[in-house]
Structures are given as C-alpha cells and as structure tokens.
Amino acid sequence: MDSIWVQGGKRLEGKIPISGAKNAVLTLIPCALLTEEKLTLGNLPRLADVDSFSHLMNELGVATAFAGRKAGEHSRKITLDASEIASTVAPYELVRKMRASILVLGPMLARMGESTVSLPGGCAIGDRPIDLHLRALEAMGAEIELAEGYVKAVAPKGKLPGGEYSFPVVSVGATENAVMAATLCTGETNLFNAAREPEIVDLCNCLVAMGAKIEGIGSSHLKITGVEALHGAEYEVMPDRIEAGSYACAAGITGGSIELVGARAKDMLAITNALVATGMLTEFTTDGLKITATDKLRPLAVSTAPYPGFPTDMQAQFMSMMCMADGESYFEETIFENRFMHVPELRRMGANIDTRARSAIVHGVDKMTGAKVMATDLRASMSLVLAGLVAEGETEVLRVYHLDRGYERLEEKLAGVGATIERRSGG
Ligand SMILES: CC(=O)N[C@H]1[C@@H](OP(=O)(O)OP(=O)(O)OC[C@H]2O[C@@H](n3ccc(=O)[nH]c3=O)[C@H](O)[C@@H]2O)O[C@H](CO)[C@@H](O)[C@@H]1O
Numbered sequence: 001m002d003s004i005w006v007q008g009g010k011r012l013e014g015k016i017p018i019s020g021a022k023n024a025v026l027t028l029i030p031c032a033l034l035t036e037e038k039l040t041l042g043n044l045p046r047l048a049d050v051d052s053f054s055h056l057m058n059e060l061g062v063a064t065a066f067a068g069r070k071a072g073e074h075s076r077k078i079t080l081d082a083s084e085i086a087s088t089v090a091p092y093e094l095v096r097k098m099r100a101s102i103l104v105l106g107p108m109l110a111r112m113g114e115s116t117v118s119l120p121g122g123c124a125i126g127d128r129p130i131d132l133h134l135r136a137l138e139a140m141g142a143e144i145e146l147a148e149g150y151v152k153a154v155a156p157k158g159k160l161p162g163g164e165y166s167f168p169v170v171s172v173g174a175t176e177n178a179v180m181a182a183t184l185c186t187g188e189t190n191l192f193n194a195a196r197e198p199e200i201v202d203l204c205n206c207l208v209a210m211g212a213k214i215e216g217i218g219s220s221h222l223k224i225t226g227v228e229a230l231h232g233a234e235y236e237v238m239p240d241r242i243e244a245g246s247y248a249c250a251a252g253i254t255g256g257s258i259e260l261v262g263a264r265a266k267d268m269l270a271i272t273n274a275l276v277a278t279g280m281l282t283e284f285t286t287d288g289l290k291i292t293a294t295d296k297l298r299p300l301a302v303s304t305a306p307y308p309g310f311p312t313d314m315q316a317q318f319m320s321m322m323c324m325a326d327g328e329s330y331f332e333e334t335i336f337e338n339r340f341m342h343v344p345e346l347r348r349m350g351a352n353i354d355t356r357a358r359s360a361i362v363h364g365v366d367k368m369t370g371a372k373v374m375a376t377d378l379r380a381s382m383s384l385v386l387a388g389l390v391a392e393g394e395t396e397v398l399r400v401y402h403l404d405r406g407y408e409r410l411e412e413k414l415a416g417v418g419a420t421i422e423r424r425s426g427g
C-alpha cells in the first residue's frame with residue numbers, strides 16, 4: 001500500500017493550483033440522472049471519489065466519458081449520458097466505498113419513480129444517519145421502506161407531487177437529495193432551514209442550467225417548481241474551498257507564502273477570517289488568493305458550524321497548524337461526534353492537545369518530530385501531512401487512499417512550492 005513521506009523543515013513559497021471541489025462534483029454527477037440528455041462537467045478533479053461515483057453511474061446504466069486525461073490538465077471533463085437507465089439499484093459493494101452514493105436516491109426516484117440504495121452506514125467521523133434525506137423525500141410524496149440494509153423509495157403515482165419540509169438540523173446531503181428530487185416534481189416544493197454551503201449553490205446553478213426552476217439560491221429557503229423534464233448542460237465545477245484552506249494551513253505551519261490559484265475567496269470567509277486571526281496576511285490577487293505567514297502564529301478559538309460558519313472539514317488542518325502557535329487554541333466540533341481522530345496521531349509527533357467530548361485545547365509547542373502515522377479519514381490525514389511539513393525529520397503517512405479521495409496530486413502540488421514530499425509504493 002502507498003504512503004506519503006515528508007521531510008519537514010522547509011518554508012513553502014509559490015503557487016498552488018486549486019482543483020474542482022470534491023463536495024461539489026459529488027452532487028453534480030448524480031444530476032445526470034435527471035435528464036435523458038448529456039451532462040458535461042468541466043474543471044473535474046482527479047479524485048478516487050470521482051472514479052467511484054463514475055463506476056456507480058455505470059452500474060446504473062449511465063455512460064461516462066472522460067476528456068483531458070493528462071496529469072495536470074485543467075480542462076478535464078466528464079460527460080454523463082443517462083438516456084437509458086438500466087438499474088434503479090445502488091448496491092452495497094459500491095455505496096460502502098463512498099458515502100456520497102446516497103445522492104443518487106433523490107434524482108433516481110424523481111426520474112424513474114423508484115430508487116433503491118444501500119444504507120451507507122456510519123464512518124470514522126461519526127454515525128452519519130440519513131433520516132433527514134428520507135423525511136424530506138417523504139414530505140415530497142415518496143413512500144419509503146427499509147429492508148435488508150437497503151432503502152427503497154417509491155413515487156406512488158410515478159411522479160412525486162412535491163411538498164414542504166423544514167430540516168430540524170442543517171444537512172448538506174439531505175438538502176442536495178431533496179433539491180434534486182424536487183426539480184422533476186409535478187408541483188412546488190419548499191425547503192426550509194436548507195443548507196447554504198457554496199456547493200449547494202453550485203448544485204442549484206447546475207440544475208438551473210439544466211432547466212430547473214429554483215428560487216432562493218444561497219438562502220435557507222429554497223422554492224423549487226417542478227418541471228416536466230430537464231435538458232443537458234455543460235457546467236464547470238466550482239473551486240475546492242477546503243483544498244484551498246488546507247494549503248493555506250501549509251503556508252501557516254511552515255511560515256511560508258502560497259498563492260492559491262483559482263481559489264474563490266468569497267466562499268472562504270470563515271476560513272480567511274480564522275487565518276487573519278492567527279496573524280496571517282490574506283491578499284486577493286488576479287489569480288486567486290495569497291496567504292502569507294508573518295510571525296509566530298497567534299492562538300485561535302473556533303467552533304465548527306454549517307456555512308457560513310467555520311467548516312468542520314477544516315478543523316483537523318487548523319488544529320495541526322495551531323500546534324505551532326504561541327499559546328493555547330480552542331476548538332469545538334459541533335457537527336460530527338467523532339472528528340478528533342487526528343489528535344492521538346498528532347500527539348505522537350509531539351503535539352500537546354487535551355480533548356474533552358467535543359472540544360480540544362491545543363497548547364502550542366516549539367517543535368514537532370517526524371513519525372510513522374496513520375489516520376482514519378480524509379481531513380485527519382491531511383492534518384498529519386501538514387504536521388510532517390514542519391516536523392523535525394521524516395514523517396510517513398500511511399493509508400494514502402483517504403487523501404486520494406479528496407486531494408488531487410497532493411505531493412506534486414506541495415513539492416511545487418518547495419516541500420520535500422513523495423509517494424512511495426509499499427507493494
Ligand atoms: C460529500 C459531501 O459533501 N460531504 C460533506 C457533507 O457531508 P454530509 O452531507 O454527509 O453531512 P451533513 O451536512 O448531512 O451532516 C451534518 C450533521 O447532520 C447530521 N445528519 C445528517 C443527515 C441526516 O439525515 N441526519 C442527520 O442527523 C449528521 O450526522 C451531522 O451531524 O457535509 C459535511 C458537513 O459540512 C461535510 O463534512 C462533508 O464533507
């Protein structure tokens with residue numbers, strides 16, 4: 001199995017191109033199920049999750065064609081052709097590899113009048129139920145049954161009528177499933193307390209480009225008026241704000257300066273506010289956003305929250321960076337119950353972190369040391385790479401498949417700004 005080797009101690013400086021957003025592309029791909037015409041997605045990131053989703057779409061009978069396959073190519077595209085749907089069942093073998101597979105439930109139900117998807121189960125960061133996805137679809141007229149580890153949703157009259165649902169908790173995935181399903185309802189759907197993440201805005205913009213009628217885009221009240229059919233479209237995936245934020249932390253932890261080329265600052269306010277609070281400089285450039293560390297990092301207090309709050313997907317990377325701050329930082333994780341899995345590994349590299357339930361106090365240290373480490377999820381793995389960039393000696397990060405889910409050409413991008421980093425194949 002591959003691992004990532006990092007020799008710490010280099011100040012990073014230069015430009016990093018930001019890829020298309022994982023969390024956007026994983027909801028844009030299933031939009032193809034909503035139309036008989038072709039959907040082409042540009043700015044497609046080269047990620048294991050994109051390949052997994054493409055395989056799932058093939059299993060459902062959707063043809064997928066990639067273009068611009070050369071490494072580093074920015075115009076990479078996928079064209080999805082769902083003119084024929086061969087199966088309405090998303091099997092366990094594919095769903096278990098990627099939680100986002102649940103996002104076929106809504107669009108498949110809306111197009112075919114039925115959809116069966118394996119329950120995704122929990123994962124390293126928490127329980128992650130899908131009850132809100134199901135309640136929202138029921139409110140729109142679906143009948144739902146759970147049996148043998150699968151959820152089966154049916155539109156009794158072939159098409160969903162639409163309806164009203166107020167999410168008791170903000171959920172990105174449940175909002176996405178509901179919005180996609182609502183586009184083909186026979187009537188109107190109103191979703192209240194909907195998630196407002198930029199990836200939801202990206203989803204809505206793509207659906208509108210396909211002919212959907214959606215009002216309130218970017219707000220917590222989405223009004224969707226169903227249409228008879230959607231048509232094909234070409235759409236560019238938004239830049240990945242979490243990847244950009246992760247490389248900003250690489251600048252911070254190494255005392256460096258990195259220009260995030262293609263990053264969209266307006267989606268990243270909570271992240272850039274936190275960077276500024278640590279004493280870093282953030283500048284808008286013609287190409288994106290430049291992040292520069294000025295002095296010893298100042299401590300930080302953050303609590304994760306739905307957008308526009310501080311993203312849970314940035315918590316581990318900031319925690320790693322604050323290990324090198326001058327003083328005590330405070331972190332509260334309000335979204336997932338088990339998202340401090342990086343802490344014991346960071347401690348093995350010399351970090352001084354106390355955790356209690358959903359909060360952590362990070363006492364800044366003068367140095368960290370390289371070690372062999374492994375994490376059980378994507379962002380936790382990135383936090384270990386970041387620690388490796390500043391640690392004395394060599395760090396080996398195991399289980400690279402987590403990183404490959406969400407970071408395109410990680411080692412190439414970091415090496416491009418001066419890091420000593422490589423992927424080694426362990427056979
Ligand atoms: C592919 C993708 O876009 N993944 C992102 C998405 O995940 P995902 O869409 O799975 O996360 P949600 O926003 O749904 O989860 C938020 C909270 O709601 C709870 N919940 C969710 C659904 C449900 O039916 N019932 C329920 O109780 C979850 O357990 C969690 O505590 O948003 C998360 C929160 O920003 C990010 O960390 C993930 O990177």
Ligand SMILES: C=C(OP(=O)(O)O)C(=O)O
Nearest residue numbers: 023099100313378379406
């Ligand atoms: C938790 C994440 O992703 P997923 O929902 O795909 O597991 C993430 O991107 O940090």
